[in-house]
Amino acid sequence: MKKSKIVSSVLAASLLVSVPWSGALAGPVKWVNVNVNEEQDGSMFNSENYDFMKFSKIGQKLEEINKQSNRMKVEVKGTSSKGYPLYVVTIADPQAQGKFGKIQSLRKQMFKNPQKAQDFITANPDFKVPVMINGSIHGTEFVGTDAIMQLIERFATESDATTKEILKNNILIFNVVQNPDGRVDATRFNGEGIDLNRDFITQSQPETQETVALLKEWNPMVFLDTHGYVKNYAPNLQGLIEPCTPPHNPNYEYDLYQKWAYAQAEAMEAEIMGNKSAYEGTLYKNMKGTYIPQRNDADGWDDYPPIFTPMYAMYHGAYGHTLETPTNDEDGVKWMYDAIMGALKFATENKEAMIKDQIEIFKRGINFDHPNHKEGHFPQAYILPVDEKDPTVTEKAVSHLLKNDIEVVQAAKPFAAGGKKYDKGTYIVKMDQAKAGLANTMLWDGEDISNDIAAMYDISAWSLPELWGFEANPVNEKVDVVASKVNNVGSNGSVSGKGPFLIPNSSVKAVELVNKLLAKGVAVKRDTEGNFYAAAAANEIFAEVKASGVQIGTAKIPAGAESVENLKVAILKDGGMGKVQSHAGTKLALKRLGFDVAEVTPVEVADKGLSGFDVFFYSGTESLIATNLSAANKEFGFQNAGQLQTFKANLNSFLDNGGKYIAVGAAASRATKTLGLTDNTVNSGGSNSNGIVRVDYSGTGLGAGYVQDDIGFVYRPAWYTVVGNDEVAATFDNSQDFFLAGHWRNRPAVQSQPVIVKEDGKDVTLIGLEAGFRDHTDYLFRLLSNAIFTK
Numbered sequence: 001m002k003k004s005k006i007v008s009s010v011l012a013a014s015l016l017v018s019v020p021w022s023g024a025l026a027g028p029v030k031w032v033n034v035n036v037n038e039e040q041d042g043s044m045f046n047s048e049n050y051d052f053m054k055f056s057k058i059g060q061k062l063e064e065i066n067k068q069s070n071r072m073k074v075e076v077k078g079t080s081s082k083g084y085p086l087y088v089v090t091i092a093d094p095q096a097q098g099k100f101g102k103i104q105s106l107r108k109q110m111f112k113n114p115q116k117a118q119d120f121i122t123a124n125p126d127f128k129v130p131v132m133i134n135g136s137i138h139g140t141e142f143v144g145t146d147a148i149m150q151l152i153e154r155f156a157t158e159s160d161a162t163t164k165e166i167l168k169n170n171i172l173i174f175n176v177v178q179n180p181d182g183r184v185d186a187t188r189f190n191g192e193g194i195d196l197n198r199d200f201i202t203q204s205q206p207e208t209q210e211t212v213a214l215l216k217e218w219n220p221m222v223f224l225d226t227h228g229y230v231k232n233y234a235p236n237l238q239g240l241i242e243p244c245t246p247p248h249n250p251n252y253e254y255d256l257y258q259k260w261a262y263a264q265a266e267a268m269e270a271e272i273m274g275n276k277s278a279y280e281g282t283l284y285k286n287m288k289g290t291y292i293p294q295r296n297d298a299d300g301w302d303d304y305p306p307i308f309t310p311m312y313a314m315y316h317g318a319y320g321h322t323l324e325t326p327t328n329d330e331d332g333v334k335w336m337y338d339a340i341m342g343a344l345k346f347a348t349e350n351k352e353a354m355i356k357d358q359i360e361i362f363k364r365g366i367n368f369d370h371p372n373h374k375e376g377h378f379p380q381a382y383i384l385p386v387d388e389k390d391p392t393v394t395e396k397a398v399s400h401l402l403k404n405d406i407e408v409v410q411a412a413k414p415f416a417a418g419g420k421k422y423d424k425g426t427y428i429v430k431m432d433q434a435k436a437g438l439a440n441t442m443l444w445d446g447e448d449i450s451n452d453i454a455a456m457y458d459i460s461a462w463s464l465p466e467l468w469g470f471e472a473n474p475v476n477e478k479v480d481v482v483a484s485k486v487n488n489v490g491s492n493g494s495v496s497g498k499g500p501f502l503i504p505n506s507s508v509k510a511v512e513l514v515n516k517l518l519a520k521g522v523a524v525k526r527d528t529e530g531n532f533y534a535a536a537a538a539n540e541i542f543a544e545v546k547a548s549g550v551q552i553g554t555a556k557i558p559a560g561a562e563s564v565e566n567l568k569v570a571i572l573k574d575g576g577m578g579k580v581q582s583h584a585g586t587k588l589a590l591k592r593l594g595f596d597v598a599e600v601t602p603v604e605v606a607d608k609g610l611s612g613f614d615v616f617f618y619s620g621t622e623s624l625i626a627t628n629l630s631a632a633n634k635e636f637g638f639q640n641a642g643q644l645q646t647f648k649a650n651l652n653s654f655l656d657n658g659g660k661y662i663a664v665g666a667a668a669s670r671a672t673k674t675l676g677l678t679d680n681t682v683n684s685g686g687s688n689s690n691g692i693v694r695v696d697y698s699g700t701g702l703g704a705g706y707v708q709d710d711i712g713f714v715y716r717p718a719w720y721t722v723v724g725n726d727e728v729a730a731t732f733d734n735s736q737d738f739f740l741a742g743h744w745r746n747r748p749a750v751q752s753q754p755v756i757v758k759e760d761g762k763d764v765t766l767i768g769l770e771a772g773f774r775d776h777t778d779y780l781f782r783l784l785s786n787a788i789f790t791k
Helices: 055-067 094-112 114-123 143-157 161-169 180-185 206-218 254-274 309-314 330-366 392-403 436-443 464-468 508-519 538-548 584-592 602-608 642-656 666-674 778-789
Strands: 003-005 038-040 072-079 085-091 129-134 170-175 222-228 237-241 245-248 289-291 319-325 381-384 409-411 415-417 420-422 427-430 473-475 483-485 494-496 501-503 523-526 532-535 551-554 562-564 568-572 596-600 615-619 660-664 681-684 690-697 710-715 718-721 727-732 739-743 754-758 764-767
Touching: 038 180, 055 072, 055 085, 055 143, 055 180, 072 143, 072 206, 085 143, 085 206, 094 114, 094 330, 114 330, 129 143, 129 206, 129 330, 143 161, 143 170, 143 222, 143 319, 143 330, 161 170, 161 330, 170 206, 170 330, 206 309, 222 309, 222 330, 237 254, 237 330, 254 289, 254 319, 254 330, 309 319, 319 330, 330 436, 381 392, 392 427, 392 436, 392 464, 392 508, 392 778, 436 464, 464 710, 464 778, 494 538, 501 508, 501 551, 508 523, 508 532, 508 538, 508 778, 568 584, 584 596, 584 615, 584 778, 602 642, 615 666, 642 660, 660 666, 660 778, 666 681, 666 718, 666 764, 710 778, 764 778
Parallel strands: 129 170, 129 222, 222 319, 237 289, 494 551, 568 596, 568 615, 615 660, 660 764
Antiparallel strands: 003 038, 072 085, 085 170, 237 319, 381 427, 381 473, 409 427, 409 483, 415 420, 501 532, 523 532, 523 562, 681 718, 690 710, 690 727, 690 739, 718 754, 727 754, 754 764
């Protein structure tokens, strides 16, 4: 797309209000400089493009509106992965500021004494409720932020009866541009290549973390997430408004959500249809309504995984809706504006009953009363023991729970629960708490829903204990032990003895420590089980060990341990085929393991080869080596057919000269077959299949640090029919119940089939598991470092 130059160092900032706020909304603000050198005018993936508001203009526009208003506050709540400001605008009626403190008090009471909060509402009908509107989490879905800017101007400056009535009853929180990187670059994803609307269980990105903090701050009654573009899902039903099709996550209190969400969706539809005459396009003039998945379909648009923004918000008690406008044009902006207005009017008319039911969600959690759940679905508690030598995985988990408003306590002495004994210092998550649903969805093992529904929209399993690698044992009895509330967590690593020092192959932090020591020039060896031995004085490595959190001590280096080196790693870059950076998760996993990773495009490999690199990763779509790309995808791959041949030649030369090739996932494995680097047959499951599987690992070499009956994750599952004497390092478990949780219909008999294979005679490794999936599968990241370090 054509690029337009923008003046750099545009001042776009958190601005001083013209009439100072009092009470909760008061506070100092600071200017923030934004350097924007160029912005895309649109995306090749959008069938329509219009003159949307550029990100560099948004701060200026907010300043203009702010100067005219005494109702709004503009803040910068952080920065994106590329450093752009994350604007948050809060608007409320200044005439009601004396009563604004009541809503803040109410929000706190919801989690401490929900009955008192409900009584407060009955006695104070003039209370306000927070409503949060999230702008353009996908950068190419420009209309969301444009509609938000129009709404900000209206509620900040206008005084018609509807505006005044809404502000009398609500506090409006606008997360103006949730993905500035994507808006600037005209990409769906952020600057790290992550789809932020798949990041809400992992929260790996600063933009996601900012939204989570906002949700915790306000616990909004309604959450609206602005998207595009959906049209003609059903005849003359244009756009989409959730609630969703089944399956619904069993950790919701879904009866309380659906009671209001469906009616609110129809109110949004009614507002759009009531203004139909104002639309310009034929598509809109002929529309008979909107597509509401729960009403208009049986499956395929579910709210099951907690990776989507509105679904995550539902665990904080919000009535969450995804709004998908039909087109990327001014009519699309109007559709979004009307939908949001419909939601605000409905919330205003029904606020007392809606907020009481939101509080009821928290009351059920505190009272351990879940009337629509099977007995035992919610355990009484989860017990999280800590590994003395490497507590980093459990500490990451506990920190994550705390950041998500989940209460954690730590045992002050040893205790027993569920037939097991636990040490002092063990973490406990008691489930009689307000946000028990969120705690359970993070800590449970998940379920196999393959036969419950025909199709799923995205992933169907995400267990943090299994995929992050910490122990979380559910117990169905009261845990009776003296314990203190945990407010923060994290411990320093330590070094004992004179060396050499054993660094266990136990976690991401442990491998990162190894790479930091290698970068310093410390000599390191690795044994067959993947453990590392650093030969250095304690004071030479103390700073890095302390920062790692790993406890290391002296050990004898076993015979046969081999030296490892500081290796330069390249990964084939997917610039955004099909609007996705398919290599991004593996790239981030490698970076978190401490490797120096460079992205190289298909054209760069064809033109320059891989000189200067020791390891080459292919992780992502097989279209990266296709020669018949569409116009939208062309810029990310080969520009002509001849480049594929030079790509192959350079790759073979790299291998002949001692280079190491690693393919991750089904698509990369199929591409490896196309490139002629494997004789094995690459088998794969359907595109709708994903989940947590039981895997038998070799325990050495490529499978070091993993055991029999261990865990893996598949997304479009892959397995191999091996030819010759290739090394098999892992297989699907030899049992019919190898599939633990997720959605994989009509599974073939793949138990005992290889999922990690190394070619005989050349350094080519195929990993069928999604070891770096979306920066989420921490427990499997070490499969990547195993493949790098194994000789």
